[in-house]
Amino acid sequence: MRRVRERVQVSAHRAGAGDDVALENTRAAFVAALELEVDFVEFDVQRCGDGTLVIRHDPSFLHGDSEVRLADLTSAEAHALLPDLLTYDDVLEMLAGRRAAHIDLKASVARDPRHAVAATASAVERLGADGFVVTTGSDQAVRAIRDWSDEQGLDLLVGLSLGGNVRGRSVREQVRIRLSELLPHRRLQRSRASVVVAHHSLARLGVARFARRRGLPLLVWTVDTPRSLAHWLRPGGAWLVTSNHPALALAVRAARERRHLKH
Template structure:
């Protein structure tokens, strides 16, 4: 192929759980968010849960320890949640913090349709639809958001996440879930997802090829090792990569870009008469 071929776009980066790295206590916290905003990543990813009083919080799990019991967030007021997890951010704190710094990668962990629409509408009002993406494991939630976006004239990317945890589920259910992920055509069509979101292992097993065939952007999560980052950050492999190690990912991407520029220079020199 000619060295003068059209260059493929650089793969973008999303700082997973506000770029907390391997320290789970920092996930979705102000410390992690401030660190991510100092990096030239294109997106910052954060999880959104809903407390029982309707307050949206940046938190991954749908439960917290209360004494020696696990209590669902849906049963707790924000004050009760904050008493157990005071260092986590509220949703309405994160959105304005991103303005002018990075786009929002909003991973919804709840599925009440009215609450979902309200949360997405709030983000669009603060950031604009072109400065955010929405991802979720729930097919119905994808469709709710896509239908809402179309109704209001927003060109919003909404992704169906493939690769949910199945450990502990009955074997037949595990197999059904994985089959629906490895062959996701029906789910993508029914949910109206316009962004394919896949665990990096499943992406290599065919989901990346599916996204290319359908002409859909591909988001790959969560890529943390240097070898895996080197694979997925090659232009054309994905549209966006989510990483717990955004600083490492940026170094790998910069190294790939330097190598690509050097290769193009050598190609141009070799093509001179």
Template structure:
């Protein structure tokens, strides 16, 4: 009987833990690298001038107004976020050290999706592949059309790139019927995964337990579970075979939980399955 792969660990928002002020910052990044995690996860936003920065929310306070980051120049953003990192900075910091888990928080204008290579998401993915190599990168996003664009581009370029459709978006503030529609599409995601061509299943830990993990096994796709922080949950998800990768705000705790299980193999990420392109 073949031994199961150990579960890999991704440091969520660079492994900032419970301190929101450290999310996606150099301090958190350096701590994660010191831990020798398998992946560093970070959120990427796009400023109005096209500069990519590490930031979770798609808005920030300007005086007493919430202004979208997409409406701010890089200089305007930087003056209000003194601890930010540029996308280029984090790619360079990870090169030759560990792998990048890139969570894209922006989308392109609808007109750009007619040609995958023209989209902003593909531009970000292309740069990561140039700096790190396709086998050192995974790309995740909540948006089906963004997944499809990156997957189509990676196939055209011959890259074995893992691209995940994230399940578990916030439904706070939505009408109840839209909340139901979103959750049903996440608990029964076959159509979304087929149409987006995602080759990595990405699920909030609650949804993973409610059937998404079984869906990933049936499809033969690697499973990324987010965000797992408590000792009990980490002991569950770090058991070999439960997932391929676990994202945690507490990467040190996740590594300790993994050490409680025998390590049999290298933990290298699986190659993305070769999916047949559907006719346009």
């Protein structure tokens, strides 16, 4: 069993772009995050129609009056429309040897577990088995990655994400999903997740207590206010906290540690 560290780790969510949506997952955001003493840099991975993995949170974007899906474009076509779009390989190269990666595989990658495993294998090759945590909301993808890592003799951090967007689903389906997140034992057992990943509201509603009882590392997203950061960055509060404002998170953690030294 992997032991949870005393010091809560900090991850720069979407490369720490803050409130600037246009900056999310961009090279400028990664450069700024690497200048901070964050422990992890988080980014979102989508899949283009030709199989190329790119860094973007949403699976589609507006071009003029039309909504364009990355899954309908080749990598070259996507870059023509989004010149600042980074590839997965770009980001792995930037982070290698500098910061640990928090790799969030979106549905366009994770819906086929083979693609999720291939993305994880690339991360192992470029970052090393201890150089990243990979997360996704797909139970099947988590299970496939865990099974693959066992076959390779690797002890990877693989997280099942709880608390994602359920808009567009029927009320019955929304209720079913939320109950499975508040009582995640069966999903975690079936997926074999080695990390519990929860939105901060779900974590407060009992998921954090669940993770602690079972000795599983807890990754909490996305924590941005000073009060909430102070709560989750206390020793034992979580293993890793992601924030859109990593500089603030680091300042809150440092202030807590200074107070502890005084006492």
